[in-house]
Amino acid sequence: MGRKEVIMSVEDAASMIKDGMTIGIGGLLTSNHPMAIIRQIIKNGVRNLTVVGSPAAGLEIDFMIGAGIAKKVATAYIGGETLAPIGPFFRKAVVDGTIQMWECDEAILCAALRAAAEGLPFYPWLxxxxxxxxxxxxxLKYFEDPIKGQKLLAVPAIGLDVAVLHASWGDPYGNVQYIGNTYADILMTRAAKKCIFQVEKVVSNEEIKRNPYLTKANAVDALVPAPYGSHPFASDGFYALDKEHLKEYVAAAKASIKGNPELFEQYLKKYVFDPESHEDYLEIIGIKRLLSLYQY
Incomplete structure (x- = not known):
């Protein structure tokens, strides 16, 4: 009996996300976010998600809030650095109380994921x-360390139903390799019941074996071929951040929170609901724009 292949389409992978789930979204600030799958999740009309972002999440979580699919968020930061120091939808939703915010710093969020990964009810943290x-x-609960008697925090485990991440490449059997910083992605894979990786390209198992030290995850549940799948964010080693596109998003988000939702509705229609596939989305972005992102 041969090894099981786990290659899956964007549409089939996104269908694994159901209403009310707790999902992890990988990446770091302005790079390596699973945007192809995020757009499809929004298109599927999923609601009431608890979204666990990277400890330093980018505007992808803000986008999910604006699209109305998140009811609770756990992360230490949501923003786009100089493009948007704080995500517009995130700020308004927290102030208005329309989403629940699980307050933490970066290390505490990592401790919560580590507890889930190790099957512990909580992780002790100083x-x-x-x-x-x-x-x-x-x-977050105080307790007394039974060994030294010092005061510590008990950080409860955050288990994920599904982790959704973006990586450099993988083979048909779910062995995934990265270029660049994986940050908390690997903790998410270990804390999740199921794991989806979208990748820039699918390579042979022989290629994986040539550089085994690059392998960061294996036996994942779905491997999704999605070239430019992190756009408009960067993908380490492949393409840079599309600042002009993100400026378009931020302008639409800011207009929406100021009482003019038409721009964001148009943004969703153009980039999420009108394209029938990820490839159609890339056609809308255009080959000239995509090629320009090789100019670091």
Missing amino acids: GGVGTCLPEINPD
């Missing part, structure tokens, strides 16, 4: 002791 975080987030 960071945050003496701060207001346990007052803001009542899930």
Whole structure:
């Protein structure tokens, strides 16, 4: 009996995400986000997701909030650095109380994922002791270390139903390799019941074996071929950030929170609902724009 192949389409992979799930979204700030699958999740009309972002998430989580699919968010940061220091939809939703925010810093979020990955109910943590975080987030509990008697935080495990991530390449059997910084992605894969990776390209198992030290995940549940799948964000080693596109998004988001939703509705229609596939989305972006992203 041969090994099981796990190659899947964007549409089939996105269909694994159901209403009310807790999902992890990989990436770091302005790079390596699974945007092809995120757009399809929005298109599928999924609702009431608990979204666990990278400890330093980018505007992809802001986009999910604006599209109305997230009810709760856990991450330490949502923004686009100089493009948008704080995500427009995220800021408004938190102020208005339309989403729940699981307050944490980067290390505490990693501790929560680590606890889930190791099958623990919580992870002991010293960071945050003496701060207001346990007052803001009542899930963080003080306890006394039984060995030395010092005060520590119990950080509860955050388990994921599905982790959705973007990587450089993988083979048909679900062995995934990265160029660049994986940050908390690997913790997400270990904390999740199921794991979806979209990749820039599919390579042979022999290619994977040539550089085994690059392998960061294996036996994943779905491997999705999605060239330019992180657009408009960067993909390390492949293409740079599309700043002009993200400026278009930020302008539409800011207009929407100021009472003029038409621009964001047009953005969703053009880039999410009108394209029938990821390839159709790329045609809308255009080959000239995509090739220009090779100019770092």
